[in-house]
Amino acid sequence: MKTPRPVLFAAALLATVTVAACGSSAGSAKSSADAGTDVVLRLPDPGNSGFLAKGKKDGSLDRALAAVHAKVAWTGSAGAFAPAAQALSADQLDFAQGSITSAVAALAQKPGFKLFAQNAPDAVGEGILVKNGSPVTTVRDLVGKKVACSQGGTSEYLLLKALEKNGIPADQVERVYLRPDQTAGVFNSGQVDAWATWNTFSTPEIANSGAHFLVNGKDVGSDNYAVWAVRNGFADKNPAVVAAFYRYLHENGLQEKADPAGYLNVVTDSGPTAVTPAEKEVAVNVTRQGATADVITDADLVRFGTVAQFFADQKVTKSLIDVKPYVLDVSKLPGGGQ
Known part of the structure; x- marks a missing residue:
């Protein structure tokens, strides 16, 4: 993406x-x-x-x-x-x-x-999205939660980097693998607790759907x-x-x-x-x-x-x-x- x-x-x-x-x-x-x-x-x-x-x-x-x-x-x-x-x-x-x-x-x-x-x-346009008002306010709050991501690319990388930086084993967070174009509805309906994604998809979510970055690329030390x-x-x-x-x-x-x-x-x-x-x-x-x-x-x-x-x-x-x-x-x- x-x-x-x-x-x-x-x-x-x-x-x-x-x-x-x-x-x-x-x-x-x-x-x-x-x-x-x-x-x-x-x-x-x-x-x-x-x-x-x-x-x-x-x-x-x-x-x-x-x-x-x-x-x-x-x-x-x-x-x-x-x-x-x-x-x-x-x-x-x-x-x-x-x-x-x-x-x-x-x-x-x-x-x-x-x-x-x-x-x-991209330091500011990609990261892990959560809905405004979500009880997930830190990366540690993702433990036991579901995070939407696409497999083997930007999404999964950002999620795993965030978990590693916060000392959280990857298996303590459930990865829900979805195509990026399939994810907005799942995220907005509350079927997942967060969404790891990039600017193509984060921009409309932040602007129109009441979402914000829990952490962005800069926060997780993204390469x-x-x-x-x-x-x-x-x-x-x-x-x-x-x-x-x-x-x-x-x-x-x-x-x-x-x-x-x-x-x-x-x-x-x-x-x-x-x-x-x-x-x-x-x-x-x-x-x-x-x-x-x-x-x-x-x-x-x-x-x-x-x-x-x-x-x-x-x-x-x-x-x-x-x-x-x-x-x-x-x-x-x-x-x-x-």
Whole structure:
């Protein structure tokens, strides 16, 4: 799940839609050198908010890519990273964004992608939500309670980090595994006592449903970077396109961070994908404190390794995943770096 991050403050997105819509009908991206035509870069549709949504609407992304003879084909929806990782490995998608926690889990499954960019961990937009007025006022109050989370990614990581920091054995809290798009109703009906989640889902809950963070990413000492992944075959054939796309992510992320409100409701200000006025206030605060896409440094790799070790220790993964072999140094690509 994972802008600044290109956060999509839309209604909950079905992860299964991503896989279905990223099918073979989109076709494989071809090398311009081989085909004599523009390289087609397949991206999940960015929805209604964020700099990619703006880049789709105003054509700025295609203009940036035209310099390296590439163009975008928007396909599917920007949902959970797990199905996107499968689509990358199956040559049904070329780029996708997720979290390092979900990437670590995906890297245990014979991946067909590499990580080429990172956004620093979100300190304020992700964490463990509880309802206003809940008797759960500290992490220790979660003992014996039910917490909704998605398995093997950001949600489970945040919950386990909070428990570890407070010296609480993980088995003293019941994890209720749900897809993120299925969780709001369960949470709001009181069937679970808390919800570990990220900004796509926390923003509407905080703004509209009377919820607040029990603890956020900063409180738990999160190393949960957002990361961008590229399909191996695409990167091998089109390194200059990867570099150009990275530069667009970096530069436009900085612009969104400077003016978050200008990147909300890019397509429409009404309907189910629109950010409400209350959500806008929360979203602007999160984006303003966020980070832009940047190269993956040795220091970042150390923190990626910390996440991988934590997941191995917590038995989320069956073994320790070495992330380093799956990282692409974008600064060494033709035209790479800032």
